[in-house]
Amino acid sequence: MKKISIVILAQHAHLVKQCLAAIIKHTPHPYELIVVNDGEQSSITGLPELKNAPNCRVIGLPGLSGVAAGYNRGAAAAAGERLVLIRDHMIVSAHWLEALSDCLDAHPDAGLVGPVSNDVSGWQRSMKPAAYMQTADRRARWQQAANRQPSLAVTRLLSILLMVDKNIFQKLGGFDERFGLETFEDDDLCYRALKAGYTLHVAQDCFASYMQPPSLFPTDPDWLTRQMEHNRRLAAEKWGEDLTAALYAWRRKVTVSLCMIVKNEEAVLSRCLSSVRDLVDEIIILDTGSTDRTKEIARQFGAKVYDFVWVNDFARARNRAFELATQEYILWLDADDILKSDDRQRFRELTQSLPWNTDAVSMPYHLAHDARGNVTVSLRRNRLVRRSRGFKWIGVVHEYLEVFGQIEHSDVCVTHDRQHTNSSRNLHIYEQRQASGETFTPRDLFYFSNELFDHGQWKRAAAHYEKFLELAEGWVEDKIAACGRAAECYSHLNDMHKARQKALQSFSYALPRAENCCRLGMFYLQEGSYVEAAWWYKLATTLVMPDTHAPLQHACWTWLPHLQLCVCYDRMGQHALASEHNELAAAYIPDDERILANRAYLSARLSAGSQR
Secondary structure, eight states: OOOOEEEEOOOOHHHHHHHHHHHHHOOSSOOOOEEEETTHHHHTOOHHHHHSTEEEEEEEEEEEEHHHHHHHHHHOOOSSEEEEETTTTEEEEETTHHHHHHHHOOOOOOOOEEEEEEEEEEEOOOSHHHHHHSOOOOOHHHHHHHTOOSSEESSOTTTTTTEEHHHHHHHHTTOOGTTTTTTHHHHHHHHHHTTTTEEEEEEEEEEEEEEEOSSSTTTTTHHHHHHHHHHHHHHHHHHHHHHHHHHHTTOOOOEEEEEESSSSSSSTHHHHHTTTTTOOOOEEESSSSOSHHHHHHHHHOOEEEEEEOOOOOOHHHHHHHHOOOOEEEEEOOOOTEEEOOOHHHHHHHHHHHHTTOOOOEEEEEEEOOOOOOOEEEEEEEEHHHHHHHOOOOEOSSSOOEEEOSEEOOOOOOEEOOOOSSSSHHHHHHHHHHHHTTOOHHHHHHHEEEHHHHHHTOOOHHHHHHHHHHHHSOOOOHHHHHHHHHHHHHHHHHTOHHHHHHHHGGGGGSSSOHHHHHHHHHHHHTTTTHHHHHHHHHHHHHOOOOOOSSEEEEEHHTTTTTHHHHHHHHHHTTTHHHHHHHHHHTTTTTTOHHHHHHHHHHHHHHHHHHTTT
């Protein structure tokens, strides 16, 4: 462990006694203690606690010099390799020094770390009462934090208590003493640390109580407000911008691990890795039993390849791959995913300038395309995640990544480049789990129904969708999708009454969706009920696509209802309306052969009608 010097900025005798007593009680030896007596106050110099404290030196500062000058003087006199800078109104708790040191050690690029505290501003503020945090053990403290991680990366730390390696403090030039007694000296140091490439962290398992200190000038109640405004202007003059705003808007370059689980992917893996290898800092491939050239291809791209014994659990495999990553962020892909040229550039720009507090980045996922390459189905998935957050995959099959915190919504698109090959394996896993008597969660029941649907088992799929829809639990988007898919099952089973009933049921969960409006239009069109069909297709054209992570059929929200209205109006003999909707569809798919054929046909019909 590095030699540590603890520098106390002493400005109030009664607070110095409390601060010193807590340090001695909760800090194992050895450490050096330096007390900076700001203003050379006799009431502080004469404290017996200072004389009795082990390995303690007192340094006097003539006049009231303040935070920056006091800390700088103490740091210059320190013999330790690591500095702790603490104000006298802070009371440390058990394991405080160990927690700060561990946080600094855990982050090689860390410049400064600070504790959680009560009644302070920013990310260091504890949501739990000080009395609880003082008595809670170290692990309980950070478990109480919303982040559920021992440390939190930030762009701003308060000077009430900081730990920093002395060589870094010296490289940064210490505190800028132009900020006088206090305020903005900490923002200024943090900004310089960030610009120098260091990171800042809150050790969420370290708690120090904040005791409101008495005013340095009791007869001048406005002095601190004036000081703060003066230093705010001073910082803006120094940096050319509002310093606090600049800290909150900080962006930075990040490193990325690509994590993938694979099996027998020699047909597609090379294309996937070719699209991302120069965008990531490492590639982690977890192979679940390939018998082809998958691992050989992965190694050609410099990937670190690991074997994983398949246990019929996709989440367990993905979590293992995440555990093997070493970079700051993790990108996950499947072997049949790629980044196209424009998205490669967007991804590069994203990782070169990511907002400092980003926990996860969601990206559109283009699942299906038509013959001309137009996206027909897409959804959003959280693709890039901060490794230190410890996000976990959940679900044996159709697993999902549970994220929380600060989510960025990016326009970087991941493109699915073929039909997925896991479908049979997925269904087999579900069948085994059902046969073992396992009780499915609502989510598992929904995805089992989808597997049955994808395998054309219409009767079983419909029955399982019905079970899912009977449950009170379940994501609303899954309920809507289940209604639509159950409707298609009943259509295949020639039960059109139930088919329409299920499509209509979807409207009980949210505003009508274009997908189910188009389904109802199709059901009526198949029966020759053109007026009813047109009504539903017309409704689809008026809807606004929702902002959702659920998959959406783009065609239903764009060209498809117009093309179907063309058919309906033609069957009803309203050729002008048919032509109008054909051209509205053409705005989305201008070269589609159906559009061109309709145009020629309707032109002839309208021309013949005008000659009568």
